Amino acid sequence: MGGQAVGRSHPHAAWNALVAGHPSGNLLQTTQWGQLKSEFGWEWDLVTVGGPEGVRAGAVVLYRRLPLGLGTIAYVPRGPLVDWTDKPLVDELLDCVHRTARRRRAWACWLEPEAMDVSPAAAALTEQGYRHSSRTIQPRSTVLVDLAPDEDAILKAMKSKTRYNIRLAARKGVTTRIGTVDDIATFSALMAETGERDEFGVHSRAYYRRSLELFEAQGQVALVLAEFDGEPLAGVLVFAVGEKSWYIAGASSNRRRNLMPAYAVQWTAMQWAKERGCSVYDLWGIPDADEETLEASFTERSDGLWGVYRFKRGFGGQVTRYIGMWERALSPLYHLAARLYDRVG
Numbered sequence: 459m460g461g462q463a464v465g466r467s468h469p470h471a472a473w474n475a476l477v478a479g480h481p482s483g484n485l486l487q488t489t490q491w492g493q494l495k496s497e498f499g500w501e502w503d504l505v506t507v508g509g510p511e512g513v514r515a516g517a518v519v520l521y522r523r524l525p526l527g528l529g530t531i532a533y534v535p536r537g538p539l540v541d542w543t544d545k546p547l548v549d550e551l552l553d554c555v556h557r558t559a560r561r562r563r564a565w566a567c568w569l570e571p572e573a574m575d576v577s578p579a580a581a582a583l584t585e586q587g588y589r590h591s592s593r594t595i596q597p598r599s600t601v602l603v604d605l606a607p608d609e610d611a612i613l614k615a616m617k618s619k620t621r622y623n624i625r626l627a628a629r630k631g632v633t634t635r636i637g638t639v640d641d642i643a644t645f646s647a648l649m650a651e652t653g654e655r656d657e658f659g660v661h662s663r664a665y666y667r668r669s670l671e672l673f674e675a676q677g678q679v680a681l682v683l684a685e686f687d688g689e690p691l692a693g694v695l696v697f698a699v700g701e702k703s704w705y706i707a708g709a710s711s712n713r714r715r716n717l718m719p720a721y722a723v724q725w726t727a728m729q730w731a732k733e734r735g736c737s738v739y740d741l742w743g744i745p746d747a748d749e750e751t752l753e754a755s756f757t758e759r760s761d762g763l764w765g766v767y768r769f770k771r772g773f774g775g776q777v778t779r780y781i782g783m784w785e786r787a788l789s790p791l792y793h794l795a796a797r798l799y800d801r802v803g
Contacts, residue, residue, distance in 0.1 A: 473504055476513050477539065478700035482572040484536035485697045485704050486596070490672040491535075492518045498665055501530070505538075505558050507551050515540035515551045521562050524799060531799050532559035532567045532788075535596055542579040552586050556788060565789040566796065570596050573781050580781050588784040597743030598782045603775035605703075605728060606737040612728065612774070620721060620772035627684070627722035632691070634726040637681035639674075642667045645681060645693045648709035655712060666695065666707070673697060677734065682727045684719035691719035696727040703731035704740045724773065741770040744777070 470489040477483040485491060492502035499522070506516035517538030521530040532555070540551050559567050569588065573579035580590070605612065613621050637645065646663035653660040673679035678699055684692040692710040696703055705727060710720045728739050744767040771777075 486535040529563035532564035591783040601741040601775040603739040615774035617772040623718040623721040627718040652709040684723040692723045703736040
């Protein structure tokens, strides 16, 4: 078996099929995601290992250039995809990733696997010379909503206030619809309004547009909008790969918040994901705290991400925590490179 590190010439369909069917498959490991990031400041490779039977494991690897042309940092978001109990396969794959990263002049490799705290991934990475990092890029903790039951059961699993707000929005005349590329300007304006209100950065209109364009051909994305009398009040971008779906970006207007459009648009996004065969809806990011702290803070705090947590937790679901970021130096000057990376973000 041999590893391959290629860009557009590789049969991406085979890899994306593996991502869709893998227990740890994630949106951020699709080739469409690599393409998206390559259009907004990153480079990328697809690294796979396999044989005549097909691809067995692999990773979409992103590269962020350091200032002054001093090389790159290699980063694997929500990957790699590999059986962590198969040591020869893990060793082969990571060796391929490291060799490929060095050809891209990477000073270090950062991994954020979609592996739970109790998985064997940590031990396997330690054997490969990785160490746990305090830095994160993707949220370490999230809430996963089970979409397998019927809609009545999904609603019943929610907090009573969340169910009430979903129904209130409908009673008050809030409507939802699946948007198109022509609605990206509206969504981007809502995102800008939300970012200013809640003090977080947002992507450009072009970024949201390409997100929609790259995934819509496979039916893997929906732009869901909530409106009242034709006025857009909220929107979300929801993605689906295999049996999993992800709420990646959401926005709401400062106007008519009493109509609860953010609840209406989330429920419609869940219904869309369920209709296309998804059994999991990932609400994508909550404060990284233990279960006891999360529950104690549910009604007591609304600062920072705590308000976001209260909103997301209302939809029911299971709090899930991953093993976080693991890093391995590929150069003795890695710590200098890390400081340079932090400067360019």
